[in-house]
Amino acid sequence: MKKALIIFFLIVLTFGMKALLPEGKSLHAEAALIMGLVLITAYLAALLLKRLQLPRLTGYMLLGLAVGPAGLNFLSHDLLQQLHFLEELALSFIALTAGGEFKYSRIKKFLKSVVSQLLGQLNTVFVGILFLLLLLAGYLPFLKDLEADMVFGFSILFAATALSTSPAVTIGIITELRARGYVTERVLSITILKSITLVIIFPLIIAWAKLYLVPGTAINTELFLAVATQIFGSILFGVLVGGIIILYLKYVKTEQSLFLLGTAIVIVEFTPMLNMEVLLTSIIAGIVVENFSKKGEALIENIEKSSLPLYIIFFGFAGAGLHIDAIVQAFVLTVVLVVFRMLFLYIGNYLGAVIAGEKKIIKNISWLGYMGQAGIAVGLGTIIEKTFPGPIGSSFKTILIASVVINELFGPILFKYLLVYAKESTIDD
Amino acid sequence: MTSLLSIVVFVLLAYIGSRFVQKRPIQNTYLKSIAFTGIIYIALGYLLSSKVLNIVTAEITDQLKIVFSLVLGWAGFLIGLQTNISGLKRFPLKYYRYSSLGFLIAFVITFLLLYGLLNVGPMNVVDFHSLLILSLAGAVTSPIMVAVVVRDHRVQARLSHLLQFNAAFDNLLGVFMIGIIVLADAFLVRESIQTTILYGLVVLLVSVAAAGIYSALTTEKISAEENFLYIIGLLMFVVGSALYFGMSILLAALVFGILTANLSDNTRRLYQNIQQIEKPMYVLLLIYAGLNLRFEISYSLLILFFLFHILAKLFAEYIANYSLGKEERHNGWLGFGNIGMGGLSLAIVLDFNLIYGNHSTQGILLIIIVTLIFQDGIALQYLENRLIKRK
The missing domain is CATH 1.10.246 (Serum Albumin; Chain A, Domain 1)
Structure with missing residues (x-):
């Protein structure tokens, strides 16, 4: 009261x-x-x-x-x-924490299961949503008048955006519940690997979609070179930043939170200048620290203690940026797409878990941990709207954002339910 | 450079600087006083600013105002947080009389001398309210100078207590006075009297409400992170409301600090939680001063302020000392010990600058900084000679 x-x-x-x-x-x-x-x-x-x-x-x-x-x-x-800079800063901080939770010596024990579930989710969701849109194209107002090639191109893009899972939501809920355990480790590892994979394959998917959407486009080696440079550049920069953090932890030690805040700012500012990915660089830096320094875990614990205002800023701003009007405009279609994405996530995750011989809880309900979506999908929607100005681009963005809004709102609730159900939350709730 | 990177550079400088100072104790009194004025950070801020290297452009300085407003609010909040009203009752009434008289006389004399010369002389370069702020910044005393002497040497207890009380109390008076000046300026220059009073009351209500909310939230057990979040969030709200209505950030944050210290049982724990960011915050304040510094000022005004400030402080101390009564009265020119102005004088000018942001407020920053560098040194030297117990 x-x-x-x-x-x-x-x-x-x-x-x-x-x-x-x-x-x-x-x-x-x-x-x-x-x-x-x-x-x-x-x-x-x-x-x-x-x-x-x-x-x-x-x-x-x-x-x-x-x-x-x-x-x-x-x-x-x-x-x-x-205040956008604060949001970017929070994202980098969260991604650093996410990478810092990725300890290879721990994950290698269940790496086969992680890869199996990841591939299961990516393939099933992508193929499932792609075919669903192709089937529904004749009934969707913004697709029905388009040529077959264009419909295919848009469907590729939409299916690609359905793949993402928000690492911020995952790490945010784990930090909030101070969750530790079997399910937590798997969901976190898969989400981080998925984010890294998607950062790598998104530019390629966009290029693939452009073959159908922009007449006269052809795949060329320049594109692959640009993508490879961006990815390897981000990884190298992440390794460099991680190395600097390790040296700091070893020789300076004090004011770790302050130093890490500075590091996050450096990443946010330098990556666009060098044409690199903020998310990938931050995650890699976190992974390097966690795996090559004895003080990695203590550092992450330290960050989590001082990250409360950053989470509030990040998710508060995310909430303010939610386009509720988009849901109103395309409610039925959005709900259909969200429900089918959940269904495909469940199937893909189930198949991957069965192949890896996972426990029942992983097979049946761990998919709840992957529903949350955020910035990546919205960013892609904006690129699409800019690439295809006019009613097609804006209708596409509206539906995409509407489904992200629902996933973003329900994702944390479902993930929390999963962790509480798995008895991996260590706080009294 | 973007605003975010600027913050990194500033925090890095703040951090390296504070470690450097901690590791190398300075023996020379004048160098020690210069180190405590933070002139290095002010100079760095100036070098990075749009006037020299243009690394931190005018646009970025403007974007960073939200950060610096918070830093300034932090300064006011900490002064308030250390003001425990039940603790204040321990001091005799004559201490309050000594401090208030000293402060008011120094303020009024400096202002009258400057204003008199401004009207009859050729120096019509600084406007009326900038002169008021200049005089006010000159009237506050540096608590650091006395603290440095007390820390480094065995000192005469009674006199050092009086001086420490004086510095702390006139700092409070200084913050209250800037609030009154801003308020008065608002209805004389900017708004109607009703509007100004209304805006002032709203900001006061926000400060009181913030302290009440903090007190209510901390009645149940909370973690250190929650404690920090509540303070930062409420301080931002208070600072934001003061800026929103063009009122003094320092005063709004001070009121919030005083009420928090006296309404909540949690103050000691809170102070421990936030103490570690006190130094970086202060350094950010100095860097902000450097960013806003201008050299296009009236140098004759600088020289006059320098001289009038010493005169006013000496005279004010003489009268205040007289008010102590025969038994408590001390001998000699103790006014020299009070001429150090400290960081609050800068904060007062910056507070004013955040509201008005014009060239004349930036100009008086230089006057304060130059005076501070030289007079803090004189004050420290004098206090060491006067307070140290000779074997």
């Missing part, structure tokens, strides 16, 4: 201030005010939702949604743009 009253009071107070002086004296003044509001109210909302067995991440997102452009508009589009 006390927490609900505080949320209500702070929102009313902010509302009053905005009513008194709508624009404020400057944008950065408004940014500081709203950031403070989001940090406190999102966390309190998350604590309230805990009583409903919902994860904190969902609380951060719902509060973000409530104060974002679709709600009270305190966190307006302008502010979101102004």
Whole structure:
């Protein structure tokens, strides 16, 4: 009750201030005010939702949604743009943590199972969604008037975006529940490997789709070279950053959280300059530290202790950026696609687990850990919209974003359910 | 360079610098005082700024305002957090009289001398409210200088207590005064009196509410991370509301700090949790001062302020000392020990600069910095001679 009253009071107070002086004296003044509001109210909302067995991440997102452009508009589009650097920073930090959870000596014991499930999920979801769209193309308003080649090209892109699982959601829920155990290790390992794989194959899939979507396009060696340079460059940069962190841990030791924050900023800023991938670089840096330094685990523990504001910012902003209007516009189709993605995830995961001879819990319900989606899919949707301006591109993006919104909202809830069901949460809830 | 990378460079500089200073104790009194003024960070900030190397462009400096506002709020909050009202009752009334008189006289005399010359002389380069801020920044005393002497030497207890109390209390008065000046300036120059009072009351309400919320949230057991989150979140809200309505960040954060210290049982634990980021925050403040520094100022005003500040402090100390009564009164020119201005004088100017952001507020930064470098050294030298117990 006390927490609900505080949320209500702070929102009313902010509302009053905005009513008194709508624009404020400057944008950065408004940014500081709203950031403070989001940090406190999102966390309190998350604590309230805990009583409903919902994860904190969902609380951060719902509060973000409530104060974002679709709600009270305190966190307006302008502010979101102004504070975008914080979101990027949080993502790099989370990816570093994700890589830091990837200990090869631990994972090699069940590597066969991880690879088997990963391949099962990727193949089944991609092929399943691709065929589903080809079958439904005649009934979908934005595809029915297109030529067969174009339909195939769009279906490839849509199927590719359905593959992603958000590492931020995975690591966020594991950190929140301080989860440790059989299921946690497998879901985390698969999600990290999936993210790395997708970063590598996405440019190739886009190139493949362009063969059908842009007349006169042909696959050339330049494209492969560019992709290879980007990927190997990111891996090398990640190794370099990881090496620097190890040296720091060995010789300097103090102020680790501060140093890591600086490292995350360096990654966020240098990777676009060098045409590299933030996610891949951060994950690799985390993996290097975890696997080549004795202090890797202590470091990750240290990060997790100070990462609370970053998670709130990342998921609060993600919530504010959710396009609820997209769901309204294409509700039925979105629900169909989300349900079928879940079905294909289940089948792919089940087949992979059966081949690897996994336990019942992995075969039957570990797919719940892979539903969450976030930035990668939305980013791809934006690329598609820019590549194909006009009604086709924007309809495509609307449906894509609508399905990501549902997956993003329900993903954390289902993953939390899985970890609690598997009795791997170490906190009292 | 982008705003994020700028933060990395700043934090790195802050960190390396603090370790360097910790590892090499400085023996020379003047060098010690210069190290404590943080001139190296101010110089680095200036070098990186758009006026020299242009590594941190004017646009990035503007984007970073949100970070620096928080840093400034942090400074005000920490002053407030160390103000325990029940602890203040331990000090005799004459200490308050000594400190208040010293502060007010120094402020008024510096202002009157400067304002008088501004109107009759040729130096019509600094506007009225910038002169007020300059005089106010000059009226506060550096608590660090006394603390350094007390830390490094065996000192005369009674006099050092008085000086430490004076520095801490006039810092509080300084923050209250900047709040009043900003408020007065708002209704004289920017808004109507009703609007200004309304805005001021809203910011005050936010500060009080923030302290109440913190107190309410910490009645149940919370982790160190939650504690830190609540403070940072509420401080941002307070700082944001002050900036939103064009009020003093320092005062809003100070009120939040004082009420937090006195409403919550959790203060000691909170102080332990946040202490480790105190130094990097202070260094960021100095770098921000460097970024905003301008050399296009009236140098005659600089010289006049330098001289008037010493005169005003000496005179103020003389009168304040007289108010202590025969038994407590001390001999000599102790006013020299009070001429060190410390970091709060910079914070006051930066607070004003965040609200107005014009060239004259940036100009008075240089005046304060130059005065600070020389006069903090004189203050430290004088205090060492005066306070150290001779064998």
